[in-house]
Amino acid sequence: MTPRKPDLARQLLDAATALFAERTYEGTQMPAVAQRAGVGVGSIYRYFPSKEALGNAAFQHAKRGLLDELADALGDGGPGASTREEFGRFWCGFTRFASSRPDAFVFLEHQQHDTFLDPESLALAAEIDRIAADFIARGQQAGAIRDGSAEQLVALAIGAFTGLVKLHRTEGLGGISPDALAQAEEAVWDLLHRKAPR
Template sequence: MNIHSVAPKRPDLDRLLIDSALALFAERTYEGTQMPAVAQHAGVGVGSIYRYFPSKEALGNAAFRYAKRTLLDTLAEALADGGPAGTAREEFARFWRGFTRYASAHPDAFVFLEHQQHDTFLDPESRALADELHRVAADFIERGQHAGAIRDGDAEQLVGLALGAFTGLVKLARPAGGLDALPAEDLDRAEAAVWDLLHRKADR
């Protein structure tokens, strides 16, 4: 007789709670969401939340880190598609595809990341993850500037301009069903318009 008991597989309740939190944060904002509402959305008792996340701040940071890591992974996959990019324009197209895939697959997470302020609750680990994404984007801008393909200017500001334009597009598309509902030619035109914000115009 085997005296060693087999521990039951733990249900992925922490992920369910994070998904519920992201859905409510996107709808009501972080500040407007209470822990009992997250429990109700997830279909569990309030006590279940506190076994995984001892505070709302802990849940908020877990949701932020999950959303940010997923975005970084999606961008890394898109940037690696087809091997090294030959030009800054080609690399931008891969960034665009990565953000489009992420916003389509994780709409609540995108809204949470881009439409809200997080300074009130982010811990050092979450802030470091946020900085990592900024570094990836700013590095692309700086390399493009050195190659003469991207206009002069502060890299962080240029990233903000491009990301703000993309965020606005997502916001406009959300009531109609999200980016997936937009015709491909509309997405292509939007991509070209955002690139036009960044690229260095030829001297006349």
């Protein structure tokens, strides 16, 4: 039996995402995507009529993958979890995504996307921001997370996680010992949680 040929659209998305992570969206040309995917340039345009269409498809594919990981991680525990436990699930979702799809994580978090994102991509990005901001607001109401703008606190936490991924880009998060990863999680939680009064 002949092995099934991989889905070409997915192959193109993977090639584009890898190049966007390496060179940024702006620095990637369509012929380079075709070469990485092992196809002719015309093959791209059968699936994606423009570079913007390819960029949005890659962005949406990556964001949906992150949303799926977060949904799985947040669904792992039962109701009534503490704010700290819920943060641990967020951390687990981000860690699993960054470990299994490092190029997608770098593409999503290490560059600006406002030059090409369409309304569907912007709505998807806003959905993840909303989930994170809701978590912060619930934690603040419970007295577990420090006061301040939810958006700013989310940016601090995600920025710290993004820096960790960047630091370990060559070996990936799988190369970090469980103890070191747990220490990093605790340090990021320390950015968020409300300190007990002295």
